Amino acid sequence: MSEEEIRKIFSRNLTNLLEEKNKSQKDLVDFIGVSSSTVSNWCTGQKLPRMDKVQQIANWLGVNNSDLLESKKAEQQMTYDEMFKIYTRGKNSLTPQEKMKLAKIILSDDKG
Secondary structure, eight states: OOHHHHHHHHHHHHHHHHHHTTOOHHHHHHHHTOOHHHHHHHHHTSOOOOHHHHHHHHHHHTOOHHHHHSOOHHHHHHHHHHHHHHHHTOGGGOOHHHHHHHHHHHHHHHHO
């Protein structure tokens, strides 16, 4: 896997985890002690943090390093199936969390 692919995976996972944990890039800046442009570069996939920073971020988010560094293709497919079932129930019965999951899937599908 190329470094560019790893950067993209990391940026997608970091962005998703920050959102899931209700944390902002500013929160990460304050915690890890780097500039806002550094965190922005991580979130946009322009740069990849050193492994010691990846470990600090993972600890702060309460996840494993692999949750930041590995692609979740199998989970994504499961999510598509899950969201299809949810959507067929009718959009008015979706919970706010289900609506967010569905929106993320639609937006990520439009990008790729």
